[in-house]
Amino acid sequence: MNQVIEALEQRRSCRSYTDQPVDPKKLEQIVEAGLWAASGMGRQGTRLVVVTNPDDVAALSRMNAQIMGSTNDPFYGARAVIVVLTNPENPTCVEDGALVMGNLMNAAHALGVASCWIHRAKEEFESDEGKALLAKWSVEGTWRGVGHCILGYAAEGGEQAGAERKPGRVTYVK
Ligand SMILES: Cc1cc2nc3c(=O)[nH]c(=O)nc-3n(C[C@H](O)[C@H](O)[C@H](O)COP(=O)(O)O)c2cc1C
Numbered sequence: 001m002n003q004v005i006e007a008l009e010q011r012r013s014c015r016s017y018t019d020q021p022v023d024p025k026k027l028e029q030i031v032e033a034g035l036w037a038a039s040g041m042g043r044q045g046t047r048l049v050v051v052t053n054p055d056d057v058a059a060l061s062r063m064n065a066q067i068m069g070s071t072n073d074p075f076y077g078a079r080a081v082i083v084v085l086t087n088p089e090n091p092t093c094v095e096d097g098a099l100v101m102g103n104l105m106n107a108a109h110a111l112g113v114a115s116c117w118i119h120r121a122k123e124e125f126e127s128d129e130g131k132a133l134l135a136k137w138s139v140e141g142t143w144r145g146v147g148h149c150i151l152g153y154a155a156e157g158g159e160q161a162g163a164e165r166k167p168g169r170v171t172y173v174k
Pocket residue numbers: 011012013014015116117118119120162163
């Protein structure tokens with residue numbers, strides 16, 4: 001089978017990570033893949049914040065858990081988080097951000113790095129605390145959160161087998 005298709009089939013969400021930090025060179029390559037995502041009208045209106053500072057990862061995790069009403073770590077111990085933000089003025093802002101997220105996760109898999117999309121970035125960066133974090137990171141302007149791509153190395157059992165693909169989801173019109 002074609003290598004790209006095989007890789008897409010084998011990527012899984014990881015929900016348990018080792019303590020090993022993500023190789024910075026791999027992190028850069030993953031970020032680069034995100035920047036190459038297609039965007040509506042080629043606007044490139046997304047912004048990526050690569051968070052590896054343990055205090056800031058912990059702050060994001062806490063805020064995310066609060067939104068869910070949980071006390072568990074929604075980042076599952078991942079050591080790196082790429083926050084994908086998007087310019088809310090663009091009509092394709094959410095689609096553009098989602099495509100960046102897809103590129104990040106697939107690139108991570110291709111490089112042997114485990115990942116998962118963690119949601120609730122919208123709520124996080126609508127809050128005063130989220131806005132204060134953006135200011136602290138010198139991310140100026142108005143941004144809508146799309147997702148967090150958490151990254152790390154899979155602990156045992158961190159990745160479950162993929163579910164069977166649901167049938168009846170494709171119509172070929174010839
Ligand atoms: C929009 C979106 C939001 C998601 N949010 C979360 C989340 O908050 N927490 C989580 O553990 N997984 C989250 N996921 C991961 C999905 O649960 C996962 O992709 C799905 O179960 C399929 O598993 P797979 O990625 O291994 O194929 C999200 C995925 C998407 C696309």
